[in-house]
Amino acid sequence: MPVVSTRELVGTAVAAGTGVAAFNVITLEHAEAVAEGAERAGRPAVLQISENAVRFHGGRLAPIAAATLAVARASTAPLALHLDHVVTPELLEAAPGEGFGSVMFDASALPYEENLAVTARMTAYGHRHGVWVEAELGRVGGKDGEPPPGAHTPGVRTDPDEAAAYVAKTGIDALAVAVGSSHAMTERTAALDHGLIARLRAAVPVPLVLHGSSGVPDHEIRAAIAAGMVKINVGTALNTAFTGAVREYLAAHPRAVDPRKHLVPAREAMAGTVAGFLGLLPG
Template identity: 55%
Template sequence: MPLAATSDLIDRAASSGTAVAAVNVITLEHIEAVVSGAEAASRPVILQISEGTVKYRLGRLAPLAAAAVAVARAARVEVALHLDHVRNLDLLPAAADCGISSVMIDAAHLPYDQNVAATRRAADWAHAHGIWAEAELGEVSGKDGQGPPDAHAPGARTDPAQAARYIEDTEIDALAVAVVSTHAMTPGTGTIDRDLLGRLRDSVRVPLVLHGSSGLPDSELLAAAAGGITKINFGTALNIAMTQAICTRLSNEPPGGDPRGYLSDARTAMTVATTRLLSAIAAPVDTLWSVTP
């Protein structure tokens, strides 16, 4: 199947009142597991390669992106490719040659004016190259000249009025928002601030994105999709599944010289995790907003 565009998947999810899952990948096993899980769930998916993963892959985006493109083209569902959490804007030109159709510019740690300048510059570049641009806004009020708190910190919140202004200032295509109440984000403990999400949905004109979603129970994922979140990011859940599968395999048999046994277990575990997560956000909007925690 041809490589999909992130914007097309997002537009279709928004029109149907659902959300599309975006899953961070680090290895070929991640890529294969996510696509297999999406096929099992009969759902489209966005493969995300983060700047941190590019650093891990010896500073090269192209090899992992090429693997993602190859797996995506052989998939039975639509798959798009996204460059995630970019702080070093020098990485952007490589995206245009790798099949990537969207980028997330991560300047939320900067004071507001610097955040806007960096994000607008990156968004202008992205749009000139036919690439969809996402950015993030948590709390913009840093103290004593410092940058704002991390948008993923417990209690972080995105202000609707500031969000609307930010979108106008940067001309981004989607906004990642901080709307999760956390209890250390252990599995199944996060909750969505539904009132705030509703106000954000009513205040901004672009799709909303939820980062750090692995700690949310299914009911909260459903509520997020129903409340206006159109793209839901996952990563930690797969990494936990992978690590646990490898540890279990190696604790039950002496380690040998062939890694394919434990990597196969890891890929299977990540496939199961992906299928569950994608199935959890697939319900239509009219069944969701009334979901209770």
């Protein structure tokens, strides 16, 4: 199937009052698992590659992008390719040439005015090259071993009035917001601020994005979508499934040396996780 765009998938979800799930790809097995899970669920999905994943692949975007794009094209599910958590302008600038129709530029670690200025520049570049741009305001936290920020730390939760001004001044197409989730959670115990989600939905004219959804329970994800969240990002849950399956296989087969033997159950476990998250989406 031809690769679709994140813009199209998110727009369709907004019109239908549902959500679209985006899954982080680190290895070829991740991409294959997302495609398999989407096919099982009969739902579209976004395949997203983060700057951290590019760094893992020696700083080379082209090989993992090409492999992921090939998986998407071979799938019967509608799949989009997205570049996630980009902090390096040069990487964003490389995105259009590698088949990415969308990018999340992450300047959330910067003070508000600096975040706004650099995001506006990167959004303008993206739009000149036909790229849909997501950005983040507030501090979701939890990446690169960073401890999750406290819920009452100043600047952590996204302020609706600030968000409205930020969207207007940057021209972004979607906004990732901090509403109680955190990256890299391995237990699904996050409690979201659904009232804040509703206020943000009312304040900004672009779709909202929930990062750190691996740590959010099923009922909280459903409630978040009902309150106005659209793009639901999932990463750590795939890695948890992958690593758990590998550990289980190697514990039962301590003399195994062929990686295909443990990668098959790892890929299968991730595909099941993908299908499970997609099954949460209404519609």
